[in-house]
Amino acid sequence: RDGRLPLGNHVARVWGASKIPVVPSLLVGALALALLAVNIANQQAFTALIGVAIIMFYLPYLGVTAPMLRARLRGEWPRPEHGPYFSMGRFGMIINAYAVVYGILVAINIGWPRALIYGNKWYFKWAAVEFIGATIVVGGLYYFLVQTRKPPEVLAEHRAEIPSLPGETLGEVAP
Known part of the structure; x- marks a missing residue:
């Protein structure tokens, strides 16, 4: 949008x-x-595709759990304004570290190039590295060549309309 x-x-x-x-x-x-x-x-191609899809699910998971672990290790989490919401207490750091290690190990295990699962063709065995590498390269090129020149702008049909009521001034706070 x-x-x-x-x-x-x-x-x-x-x-x-x-x-x-x-x-x-x-x-x-x-x-x-x-x-x-x-x-x-080709069932081997589909098997490689499934492996890539699973890894592509784990990467965003790591994109959340790894920075959270870093914040916990630095003492930046939970923040003072966190309030009385859900907390894992003293187990939070352990569970968070386990989540990061588990995510990394599963991604490596599934992406590991082995003939037993992906067959003997090199491009199926290395499908995870190829696809994720190509995604990073193409996405990076697109971002730096196109998106850095574009100002972020919400599409007109997705902009929120601010209703103006008669006799009301925007910015006033009710008592």
Whole structure:
């Protein structure tokens, strides 16, 4: 909705009174059908694809648990304003460290290039490294070549409207 994705204005648009995001729905459906077609043609390719998908789920998980562990180790968590909300107490650091170690080990284990699971073709064995590396390179190039030149802007149809009531001035605080 902020125009940061390629063709983001088309992906973020919803149609009609139903407010259905048609383009993302069609894209997800087409990609799912394409992936199912890969399974019919080559099961080793599908196995490699499953491995890559699992690792791609674990990377965002590590993107949350690792910085949280760093904040805990520095004494920055929980913050003073945290309040009486859910807390794991003294077990929080241990559970957080376990989550980070587990996420790293699972990602390495699944991505490890072995013929027993992914077959003898090098591009299936190294699919995780290839895909994640290509994602980082292409995403980095796109970000630095395109996004750094674009100001962040919310699409017009996603902007919040501020209602103005008669006799009310914005910014006034009720007693």
